[in-house]
Amino acid sequence: MNTTSSAYVARYGRVAIALHWMIGLALLAQIAFGFLLDDIAPRGTPARATTINLHKSVGIVLGVLIVARLAWRLRHRPPAWPGSMPIWQQRAARVSHRALYVCMIAQPLSGYVASNFSKHGIKFFGSTWRAWGPDLPAVYTFFNGLHIAIAWAFCGLIILHVAAAIKHRWIDHDSEMTRMWPSASA
Ligand code: HEM
Ligand code: HEM
Known part of the structure; x- marks a missing residue:
């Protein structure tokens, strides 16, 4: 925590800040990648399988990072809220924040489970992972529908989250952004 600035602000630790920005920005890119899948590689084209498997592979890596972030968070208390915050x-x-964590876990998990009930399975950066479930289109459709619904809920939450951060920083001019900024000068 930084105690050298003139107005002292309780801040998240370095690891929490690094994980927040690394995973946050990668998630934004992965969500955009998901919504653009059909434009990048339309269904039925040769590039489709490679593109979907890249989305699956990146999603699995993100899922592992998210579990690490959650584990870190559960062992480290966040800084106390500023006294001025209603x-x-x-x-x-x-x-x-809790809802964001739920989406962070449920998003890759639903995609992973769906893929294990499909004959296509997962090719993780080129290596084939045998599906542990049978090829059941109805189960695939259910978890895939969940994957899509969560993506929309996630987008809504992220928009609210970023809007709140912008309001605190540029309208209220308080210390909220400084708590999560890589340096104490936000
Ligand atoms: C945090 C990680 C992930 C994010 C943010 C994410 C996001 C998305 C989004 C936004 C879509 C487009 C939804 C739509 O069609 O409207 C999508 C599609 C898809 N995702 Fe993910 N995804 C993630 C992880 C995964 C994982 C781990 C898998 C599988 C192992 C996966 C499999 C798929 C598949 C197969 C589709 C295509 C669905 C279809 O068009 O029928 N995703 N994803
Ligand atoms: C890209 C623009 C973003 C900005 C400006 C931003 C800003 C912030 C700020 C200022 C905080 C600290 C709030 C506080 O406790 O006072 C925070 C926390 C948090 N942010 Fe973001 N964020 C961004 C993107 C994201 C994204 C994409 C996610 C996706 C999941 C995310 C998830 C979280 C979570 C879960 C916390 C709570 C941390 C904890 O207490 O464990 N953020 N963010």
């Missing part, structure tokens, strides 16, 4: 805002932040 109780309702503290509650809203806590609920929305």
Whole structure:
């Protein structure tokens, strides 16, 4: 924590900040990749399988990083809320952060489970992972539908989250952004 700035602000630790930005930005790219799959490689074209498997491989790596982030978070308390922050805002932040963690876990998990009930399975950066489930189109469709629904809920939460950060930084001019910024000068 940085205690050298003139107005002291309780900040997240270095590891929490690094994980937040690394995973946050990679997730934004992965969500865009998911929504653009049909434009990059339309169904039925030769590039489709390679492109989907790249999305699956990156998604699995992200899933592992997310589990590491959650494990770190459960062992490290976040900094105390600023005394000036109204109780309702503290509650809203806590609920929305939890919802973001739920989406972070459920998004790759639903894609992974869906893929294991499909004959296509997963090619993880070129190496074939044998599906542990049978080829059941109805189960695949259910988990794939969940994957798509979660993606939309995730987008909504991220928009709210970023809007809140922007409001704190440029409208309220308070210390919220400084708590998660890589340097103490946000
Ligand atoms: C955090 C990681 C992930 C994110 C953010 C993500 C996001 C997305 C998004 C936004 C879509 C497009 C949804 C739509 O068609 O409207 C998508 C599609 C898809 N994702 Fe993921 N995904 C992730 C991980 C995975 C994993 C780990 C797998 C499988 C191992 C996977 C398999 C798929 C498949 C097969 C589709 C195509 C669905 C279809 O068009 O029918 N995803 N993903
Ligand atoms: C790209 C723009 C983003 C900005 C400006 C931003 C900003 C912030 C700030 C300022 C905080 C600290 C809030 C506080 O406790 O005072 C925070 C926390 C958090 N952010 Fe972001 N964020 C961004 C993207 C994301 C994305 C894409 C995710 C996706 C999951 C995310 C997930 C989280 C979570 C879960 C926390 C709570 C951390 C914890 O207490 O464990 N953020 N963010």
